[in-house]
Amino acid sequence: MSVDLEHRVVRYLHHRLPDEGAFSVLAISRIHGGASRETFRVRVQSERGGERGLIFRRDPVSTLIETEREIEFAAYRSFQDSGVPVPRALFLEQGMDWLERPFFVMEEVEGCTAGSILAADPYGPHRRTIGEQFYDFLGQIARRDVDSSPLAKHIATPSASDAWRGEVEKWEKVIDEDELEPQPIVRAAIRYLKRNPPPPAQRVSVVHGDYRNGNFLHDGQGNIRAILDWEMSHIGDPLEDLGWALDPLWSPDRDNPGSMIPRADAIAIWEKASGLKASAKALGWWSIFAALKGAAIWISSAKEYQAGTNSDPVMAFSGLYCLPFHNKHLADLLVAANEVQS
Amino acid sequence: MKPTPELVLNQAFGRIAFEMGPALPAGYGQGSAMLIGVQLLLVSQEFNRAAAVRVTENDAMRDLFAEYCGKVEPALRGDLRQAADSKDADILVSTLEKSNAELKKVLIRLQETAENASDKVLEARILAMLQAWAAARQVFLPAM
Numbered sequence: 001m002s003v004d005l006e007h008r009v010v011r012y013l014h015h016r017l018p019d020e021g022a023f024s025v026l027a028i029s030r031i032h033g034g035a036s037r038e039t040f041r042v043r044v045q046s047e048r049g050g051e052r053g054l055i056f057r058r059d060p061v062s063t064l065i066e067t068e069r070e071i072e073f074a075a076y077r078s079f080q081d082s083g084v085p086v087p088r089a090l091f092l093e094q095g096m097d098w099l100e101r102p103f104f105v106m107e108e109v110e111g112c113t114a115g116s117i118l119a120a121d122p123y124g125p126h127r128r129t130i131g132e133q134f135y136d137f138l139g140q141i142a143r144r145d146v147d148s149s150p151l152a153k154h155i156a157t158p159s160a161s162d163a164w165r166g167e168v169e170k171w172e173k174v175i176d177e178d179e180l181e182p183q184p185i186v187r188a189a190i191r192y193l194k195r196n197p198p199p200p201a202q203r204v205s206v207v208h209g210d211y212r213n214g215n216f217l218h219d220g221q222g223n224i225r226a227i228l229d230w231e232m233s234h235i236g237d238p239l240e241d242l243g244w245a246l247d248p249l250w251s252p253d254r255d256n257p258g259s260m261i262p263r264a265d266a267i268a269i270w271e272k273a274s275g276l277k278a279s280a281k282a283l284g285w286w287s288i289f290a291a292l293k294g295a296a297i298w299i300s301s302a303k304e305y306q307a308g309t310n311s312d313p314v315m316a317f318s319g320l321y322c323l324p325f326h327n328k329h330l331a332d333l334l335v336a337a338n339e340v341q342s
Numbered sequence: 343m344k345p346t347p348e349l350v351l352n353q354a355f356g357r358i359a360f361e362m363g364p365a366l367p368a369g370y371g372q373g374s375a376m377l378i379g380v381q382l383l384l385v386s387q388e389f390n391r392a393a394a395v396r397v398t399e400n401d402a403m404r405d406l407f408a409e410y411c412g413k414v415e416p417a418l419r420g421d422l423r424q425a426a427d428s429k430d431a432d433i434l435v436s437t438l439e440k441s442n443a444e445l446k447k448v449l450i451r452l453q454e455t456a457e458n459a460s461d462k463v464l465e466a467r468i469l470a471m472l473q474a475w476a477a478a479r480q481v482f483l484p485a486m
Contacts, residue, residue: 032373041369118380118486181439182446185472188453195457252483313377320384324479331473338469342462 005099009042009056012098016091021047031055037069037231041108053108055087059101060310070094071154073104075230078149078206084137085109085226109226112217115259117250122213122259126222131260132269133224134216138245139273141227142205142238151206155234161200163236167289168193171296178300185327186299188334189292196337198285201237202276209233211241213250213258242270242278243286249294249325288337291330298323351386355379359486384481395478396438400430402471403445407452410464414455421448 006025013023027043037057045051059069069092076089087106094102115122123130146152158166172190175183209232217226246266251259257266267278302319304310358379366372404426411422425448430441449468456464 029367030370032370032377118376118483120485181443182450184446184450184453184468185476187450188469188472191454191457252485313374313381316381317377317384320381320388321481321483324476324481328473328476328480331469331476335466335469335473338462338466342466 008099009044012093013044013046015098017046017049020049023047026051037072053110054090055106055108056099056103057106058099058103060312061101068154069102069104069231071151071233072231074150074154075206075208075233076106078144078151079141079227082144083140084144085224086230087226087228109217112219112225114215114217114228115213117212117214119259120252123218123222126218126220127256127260129222130218130224131256131258131266134258134260135245135266135269136273137224137227138208138211138241139270139275141208141211141241142203142270142274142276144206146205146235149206151233152235157204157235160202160204160237163201163204163240164193164198164285164289167234167236167240167293171293174296174300178296178303180299180303180306183295183299183327185331185334186292186295189288189295189330192334192337193285193289193292196285198237198239198282199279201239203238204235205238207234207236207238207240209241209244211245212247213260237286238274238276239278239282239286240289242267243283243290244293246283246287247290247294248329249322284337288330288333291326291333295323295326295330298326347389348386351382351389355383355386355484358382359484380483380486383484387481391478392435393433393438395475396435396442397430397433398478399475400438400441400445403449404428406468406471407445407448410452414452418451418455422452 006028009025009028010023013020017023023044023046025042025044027041029041031039031041038060040056040058042054042056043051044054057069057072073089073092076086079086080088087109090105090107092104093099096102121127146157168190175186175190179186208227208230210229211227215227215229216224217228218224246257246263248254248257251257253259255262257263260266261269267283270276271278298318301310301315302323305312305315305319356379359376363372363375363379366375407422407426411419411426414422425445428441428444431437453465453468455461456468
């Protein structure tokens with residue numbers, strides 16, 4: 001971040017928190033990770049408020065997934081002070097005046113780290129306890145009352161029988177707009193999902209949208225301290241999140257999705273926490289959907305990189321590694337589903 | 343070309359991922375450097391096989407279209423015949439990719455036709471082809 005932006009941060013905080021007196025920035029650094037927002041860790045000190053860590057999430061010039069920051073902000077607010085740990089969302093700015101692009105500010109959850117999908121064993125001896133919390137929190141997200149959530153004020157609530165359809169159509173549109181070359185496996189998956197719809201959602205709930213290894217903070221002692229990256233959150237079938245969390249892309253350890261706990265244990269914990277069932281038929285459908293959604297995101301990011309509108313290495317990585325991975329996984333799932341139908 | 347491109351890219355990956363990257367301050371720059379290193383490794387996996395993968399796919403699609411052009415509805419028949427008779431102008435990867443994209447457009451139509459006609463044999467055959475091609479195009483991450 002440039003000196004100019006550092007100055008802008010100071011000016012903004014003084015505007016937002018005038019009672020704290022003058023602000024100074026002690027440290028500022030960009031965090032590597034998702035390309036849907038530019039994320040900055042900012043250490044500030046004010047005359048009367050002392051020292052604290054803040055996170056600034058700013059819209060990029062071009063993004064891997066085009067999402068509305070007010071939805072993400074509302075999603076964080078939906079779980080403030082709940083059993084699901086999230087950073088406290090402080091301010092949302094839709095204008096361009098302060099930091100040249102819209103952004104929001106959260107409190108930093110300090111002393112924590114996120115796992116990486118590149119790491120063979122990101123949680124070490126804590127993988128069991130981390131995994132148990134991970135799926136328990138996901139079950140709690142599914143349990144949260146939708147109508148009273150801040151998120152429900154920003155987005156439509158689909159019917160239980162149609163929750164799947166809107167999601168398939170949304171990602172099909174992304175593929176229609178962004179594919180640089182024909183995608184026969186992806187197209188076959190779309191047709192399969194439409195021809196074989198899942199059972200109606202048992203409950204329509206908040207869906208995190210990107211709930212996976214790498215999108216939460218843990219303290220290194222076996223405690224998840226914050227669920228992050230709610231930019232794709234919406235309201236829908238909670239099995240969508242479970243299918244996404246269990247996707248094999250998130251870990252080289254195929255027996256333990258996300259490098260945490262075995263798949264059967266994960267499902268059992270989620271069922272207990274959510275009060276819902278993950279039938280083989282429904283979860284199978286949402287697993288194919290997860291791979292399709294992944295492919296759509298990677299197709300979109302590859303286009304951005306190829307077009308030169310976003311040169312973040314994560315955009316290239318998405319096209320180079322993630323898309324071929326999900327193409328293969330989708331093909332395997334479609335072959336298996338075809339054999340069952342035959 | 344000696345040293346081989348694969349070797350050069352592999353060595354560059356090692357230098358960036360295990361020497362230069364870790365020497366940078368933790369944060370966005372370090373993460374990006376590590377990812378760029380990994381990308382060099384992924385590109386090295388694609389380099390030597392890129393033309394072969396595309397030639398294999400293109401030939402297989404042309405053979406399938408030649409076999410089926412007499413068995414499908416007239417609307418698709420002409421396009422299948424034309425695609426079956428098409429040739430790659432040269433073996434530059436960019437040329438092969440262009441042919442590959444044109445052929446896959448036709449393949450998608452044939453696959454959809456098979457699904458609509460409940461032709462399980464053709465459906466399974468195309469899926470098996472796609473599965474094999476997807477396996478051939480996979481790249482693999484290093485242990486880190």
